[in-house]
Amino acid sequence: MRKPAAGPIRSHPLVARFNHAISLDEGDLSALADVLNRKVVVKKAKDIIVEGYEYRALHVVENGFAIRYKLLHSGKRQIMNVIMPGDIVGFPACFYEHAVFSVTAISDMTLHRVPLDDFTALCTARARVATALLWFAAREAAIYAEHIVDAGRREPLERLAHFLLETLTRLQGIGAASEDSFVMPLSQEGVGNVIGLSAPHVNRMLAELRRDGLIAMSGHEVRILDRAALQILGEFHPAYLIRTPIHQPAP
Amino acid sequence: MRKPAAGPIRSHPLVARFNHAISLDEGDLSALADVLNRKVVVKKAKDIIVEGYEYRALHVVENGFAIRYKLLHSGKRQIMNVIMPGDIVGFPACFYEHAVFSVTAISDMTLHRVPLDDFTALCTARARVATALLWFAAREAAIYAEHIVDAGRREPLERLAHFLLETLTRLQGIGAASEDSFVMPLSQEGVGNVIGLSAPHVNRMLAELRRDGLIAMSGHEVRILDRAALQILGEFHPAYLIRTPIHQPAP
DNA sequence: CGGCGGCTTGAGGTTGGTCAAGGCATGTGG
DNA sequence: CCACATGCCTTGACCAACCTCAAGCCGCCG
Numbered sequence: 001m002r003k004p005a006a007g008p009i010r011s012h013p014l015v016a017r018f019n020h021a022i023s024l025d026e027g028d029l030s031a032l033a034d035v036l037n038r039k040v041v042v043k044k045a046k047d048i049i050v051e052g053y054e055y056r057a058l059h060v061v062e063n064g065f066a067i068r069y070k071l072l073h074s075g076k077r078q079i080m081n082v083i084m085p086g087d088i089v090g091f092p093a094c095f096y097e098h099a100v101f102s103v104t105a106i107s108d109m110t111l112h113r114v115p116l117d118d119f120t121a122l123c124t125a126r127a128r129v130a131t132a133l134l135w136f137a138a139r140e141a142a143i144y145a146e147h148i149v150d151a152g153r154r155e156p157l158e159r160l161a162h163f164l165l166e167t168l169t170r171l172q173g174i175g176a177a178s179e180d181s182f183v184m185p186l187s188q189e190g191v192g193n194v195i196g197l198s199a200p201h202v203n204r205m206l207a208e209l210r211r212d213g214l215i216a217m218s219g220h221e222v223r224i225l226d227r228a229a230l231q232i233l234g235e236f237h238p239a240y241l242i243r244t245p246i247h248q249p250a251p
Numbered sequence: 252m253r254k255p256a257a258g259p260i261r262s263h264p265l266v267a268r269f270n271h272a273i274s275l276d277e278g279d280l281s282a283l284a285d286v287l288n289r290k291v292v293v294k295k296a297k298d299i300i301v302e303g304y305e306y307r308a309l310h311v312v313e314n315g316f317a318i319r320y321k322l323l324h325s326g327k328r329q330i331m332n333v334i335m336p337g338d339i340v341g342f343p344a345c346f347y348e349h350a351v352f353s354v355t356a357i358s359d360m361t362l363h364r365v366p367l368d369d370f371t372a373l374c375t376a377r378a379r380v381a382t383a384l385l386w387f388a389a390r391e392a393a394i395y396a397e398h399i400v401d402a403g404r405r406e407p408l409e410r411l412a413h414f415l416l417e418t419l420t421r422l423q424g425i426g427a428a429s430e431d432s433f434v435m436p437l438s439q440e441g442v443g444n445v446i447g448l449s450a451p452h453v454n455r456m457l458a459e460l461r462r463d464g465l466i467a468m469s470g471h472e473v474r475i476l477d478r479a480a481l482q483i484l485g486e487f488h489p490a491y492l493i494r495t496p497i498h499q500p501a502p
Numbered sequence: 503c504g505g506c507g508g509c510t511t512g513a514g515g516t517t518g519g520t521c522a523a524g525g526c527a528t529g530t531g532g
Numbered sequence: 533c534c535a536c537a538t539g540c541c542t543t544g545a546c547c548a549a550c551c552t553c554a555a556g557c558c559g560c561c562g
Contacts, residue, residue: 070400072486078404080396092389092396100393100491120497123382130381131374137388138343142351144395145331145343149321152402152447153329156550187508196403198551203510219559235323240351246371407518438540449519454542 009033012112013086013174014060018132020243031126036060038113042105048089049103056116059089064109065185068093069193070101078151079194081143082106082167082185085174091140106185135246142240151196154234159195160205161234164215168224169238181223260284263363264337264425265311269383271494282377287311289364293356299340300354307367310340315360316436319344320444321352329402330445332394333357333418333436336425342391357436386497393491402447405485410446411456412485415466419475420489432474 009015009029014036018024024032040059042048048066049055066083083089083103093099094116123130146166150159167184171177184191188206189199197205209215214230216223224230231237260266260280265287269275275283291310293299299317300306317334334340334354344350345367374381397417401410418435422428435442439457440450448456460466465481467474475481482488 068396070396072400072404074406076404078400080399092392095386095389096393096490096493096495098490100488101396117498120382123385124378127375127378127381130378130385131371134374134381134385134388135346137385137392138346141343141388141392141395142347144392144399145319145321145352147399148331148395148402149323149329151399153323153327155325188510189508199508200510200512200552201550204550207510237351239347239349242347244347247368439542440540450540451520451542451544452518455518458542 009036012036012060013062014088017086017136017243018129020245021135022128022132022246024128024132028126028128031122032129035114035118035122036112040111040113042109042111044105044107046105047102048105048111049093049099049101051093051100051102052098054097055090055094055099058091058094058114058116058119059111060114061085061087061089062110062112064105064107066103066105066107066109067186067190067193068101068103077193078196079190080147081140082170082194084170085176088136091137106190131246135244139241139243146240147194156195156197156201157205157208158234159197160191160202160209161214161230162236163191163195163234164209164222164224165227165230165234165236165238166241168222169241173241173243180225180227181221184220184222260287263287263311264313265339268337268387268494269380271496272386273379273383273497275379275383279377279380282373283380286365286369286373287363291362291364293360293362295356295358297356298353299356299362300344300350300352302344302351302353303349305348306341306345306350309342309345309365309367309370310362311365312336312338312340313361313363315356315358317354317356317360318437318441318444319352319354328444329447330437330441331398332391333421333445335421336427339387342388357441382497386495390492390494397491398445407446407448407452408456408459409485410448411442411453411460412465412481413487414442414446414485415460415473415475416478416481416485416487416489417492419473420492424492424494431476431478432472435471435473 009032015029015032048059051070061083063085066089067079068081068083069077069079071077080101089103089111093101093103123133146162150162154162168177168182171182176182186194188202192199192202206217210217214226216225260283266280266283299310302321312334314336317340318330319332319334320328320330322328331352340354340362344352344354374384397413401413405413419428419433422433427433437445439453443450443453457468461468465477465484467476
């Protein structure tokens, strides 16, 4: 397990994501494989990162979902983002002396543990990998920026529409959703903690979307019935989620 | 102007920020200097990036302030962040085919224009620079994450307290604020557009902070009278703004 | 079968947005 | 040098939105 072949690494969701942005050579891939060799399994509802503690390792998600959030003294919780396969648990929380927010698994997960020193060494040794990670970080920041707009200025119904489309699009990007439907990994209270609404109000807004024929639900499965209308309602432009190839100047 | 000496580059606010994170060698610095050689001056209130258009260049801020924001169809505006010296206009907006949000100068500015291809070439040629930029991006993402919490879950008074302390701390970090006071670069409407409140309500909340003796104001100058109380009120932990040195494994 | 977590719905109250008007400082042009 | 315009701050009144609290229900799992 310390020296996996370079082959399997290509199918890792993180590498799959990189491949759309920048072409990595064999050396890059085997350096990545060296670093992604510590598989860790985490059960649903387990904390992975707790705010305020020191973490000297990142975890790259192979499978499962988690939430990145902050708890306030009032007891309120704000979820910044849902973490999906190919995401990095601990970005950017673990780049600090003490984690700046918490992460909890919301399903069983398989992760690859990467000590921060190994990560740093990889970045400083492999410029293309560091560049790919920089693009990755830019996408992460863009997602956060959209969430600021959601929470700060959109109406509740708009927020929900935006969040549903964002989740659909992200899940499709990792092959975990069909053309027009997906399984929402969060409870309604969880959704409320993402978009800044109370659970009852999330329920009312979902009911409104159903009543207006924009979505249908059965259990946690959400079916998008009128994507065009939802896009207009939530002012959703998938551009910020779409992988942009890094233009590589001729050598 | 095409080939500045490696000396002046050390005093650039971006490099100053990098220096706290990672040590760059002469080659790194001169590569940076090569890239930061196109000075641009922008007048207050001029757009630098307009959402939806294509930009193939970044602008590194040497002087002045700008806002990164999104306009909604309703006419509402959400500011994601105030851009200060040492920040990169166009991160992460310009990493996409079309800019995912807008940037407007709120004071006269001096910038260094960096074509995206040059930027990419720098990253892929200079691993340490790419790594420093990755850390930079992580800090940016952490700031956004705090803004999500602000807009989503904090009470108006708490938001304002948090925003004031964040602004003070960031300005101090670039040597643009004293121990306990700073000049707010935004109007009250602008502040409202950052923290998701209406201008009248920002005014009411500011009045409340003044009434309670936490701050004093004269014009756009804000003086923090009781930092401890403000920190508790806004649950402000400056950790996410503080530069963490990148631990560099022995070669 | 019983308990629990999560969904659903309702009633009521506060918060904070909207609208509006006035004040004050700054800047500009006659 | 004054008249006026402009932009921003300040304050008040009103009202809708959304939170809180609460109760009931459903489905799932032990």
